[in-house]
Amino acid sequence: MKAAEYVKAGGIVFREIPDPPVGKSDVRIRVAYCGICGTDLHIFKGHMDHRVKAPQAVGHEISGVVESVGSEVSSFAPGDKVTVRPLDNCGQCGTCKAGYTHICENLRFLGIETPGGFAEYWTVPARLVHRLPEEIPLRSAALVEPLAVACHDVRRSGLKAGDLAVVNGGGPIGMLIALVARQAGADVVVAEINESRLKLAETLGFTAINPRKEDLAAEIRAKTEGSGADVVFEVSGSEEGAGVITRLARPRGTIVVVAIYAKPVPVDLHKFFWKELKMIGARVYEKNDYEQAIRLISERTIAVDALISRVFPLSGLQTAFEYLTKEPDAMKVLIQCSEEKE
Numbered sequence: 001m002k003a004a005e006y007v008k009a010g011g012i013v014f015r016e017i018p019d020p021p022v023g024k025s026d027v028r029i030r031v032a033y034c035g036i037c038g039t040d041l042h043i044f045k046g047h048m049d050h051r052v053k054a055p056q057a058v059g060h061e062i063s064g065v066v067e068s069v070g071s072e073v074s075s076f077a078p079g080d081k082v083t084v085r086p087l088d089n090c091g092q093c094g095t096c097k098a099g100y101t102h103i104c105e106n107l108r109f110l111g112i113e114t115p116g117g118f119a120e121y122w123t124v125p126a127r128l129v130h131r132l133p134e135e136i137p138l139r140s141a142a143l144v145e146p147l148a149v150a151c152h153d154v155r156r157s158g159l160k161a162g163d164l165a166v167v168n169g170g171g172p173i174g175m176l177i178a179l180v181a182r183q184a185g186a187d188v189v190v191a192e193i194n195e196s197r198l199k200l201a202e203t204l205g206f207t208a209i210n211p212r213k214e215d216l217a218a219e220i221r222a223k224t225e226g227s228g229a230d231v232v233f234e235v236s237g238s239e240e241g242a243g244v245i246t247r248l249a250r251p252r253g254t255i256v257v258v259a260i261y262a263k264p265v266p267v268d269l270h271k272f273f274w275k276e277l278k279m280i281g282a283r284v285y286e287k288n289d290y291e292q293a294i295r296l297i298s299e300r301t302i303a304v305d306a307l308i309s310r311v312f313p314l315s316g317l318q319t320a321f322e323y324l325t326k327e328p329d330a331m332k333v334l335i336q337c338s339e340e341k342e
Contacts, residue, residue, distance in 0.1 A: 003119035004317035005055040009046025012318040020123045024070040027126045029082060031337035033142035034117040035061030036320060044321045051112050059118035060086040060111030063141035073126045081132035083144045084124050085290050086110035102286050118317055120338050130290050133298045140297050142334050143304040147293035148285040150176035154184055155289065156282045157231045157256045161185025166220060166229040166248050169236030170197040172307055172332050173258065177233050178206055179302045191216050196329035204306060217247040224250065233258055239265040246271035255279045307331045
């Protein structure tokens with residue numbers, strides 16, 4: 001089969017590789033689309049060589065069609081539209097036994113620790129495959145995985161209809177969080193410094209604020225009679241963003257930390273104490289978040305296609321990565337790995 005393999009920092013090679021065998025409990029998927037996420041960009045830049053065994057195809061945000069199944073698989077059949085929840089937990093650690101398999105202490109992330117979806121075919125355990133309704137376009141379904149992240153973040157927040165939510169960072173995940181929070185009944189403000197993303201947020205119907213041009217905390221206080229936001233989602237990943245979150249939240253409000261911070265950053269713990277705030281971490285997703293994401297796309301409740309900036313062929317993965325590293329306005333970029341047969 002053809003695949004686009006990561007070989008070194010900044011280097012992708014498109015070539016023929018052996019087609020892996022289908023184990024008795026596996027599903028072989030003809031990949032239609034695979035999205036590029038922030039983690040994939042870190043891999044491309046060489047930041048995750050301790051986890052990726054080059055040469056290796058990476059990628060995990062896929063949609064596709066079942067090509068074949070192992071001898072013990074009865075839940076899927078060739079021709080089924082599917083996506084993959086790429087979290088392979090051990091089932092033995094204390095975290096798994098407590099029911100939190102998505103943050104397993106020995107978690108293998110498919111497409112990082114194992115070969116991934118930037119290939120014509122992807123063979124994965126059947127237990128990690130989710131069936132897609134027939135009406136979902138495979139292009140839209142490539143956003144199930146990042147949308148499931150947003151569903152998990154909003155669910156973890158405890159957000160209620162009528163709440164005011166601030167999404168601090170308007171990249172792909174931040175915008176998806178804003179869409180899911182609004183679908184749950186919240187009034188949503190998106191804070192973002194990139195003007196193109198601010199315009200997209202406004203096009204999608206959100207109040208959009210550039211915190212480098214306006215006093216974000218003052219705007220939120222004015223909007224809430226001096227109180228603050230019920231829920232703050234920190235998605236910017238910046239020291240500047242982390243510094244403002246406790247100012248944005250109302251007393252006994254909730255802060256959800258979604259962004260990945262590579263090193264410690266200052267947080268105003270005095271305000272955290274003074275307001276009796278709640279701070280929650282939110283990492284990846286659980287099975288029910290995937291099911292919700294699939295349902296939201298199937299019902300066309302969430303406008304995921306509005307976030308797709310470009311689609312490149314599998315042979316153009318190197319170009320796609322270079323485009324993303326140079327184009328700050330880009331949102332979701334998809335790789336078309338095979339021809340659609342919908």
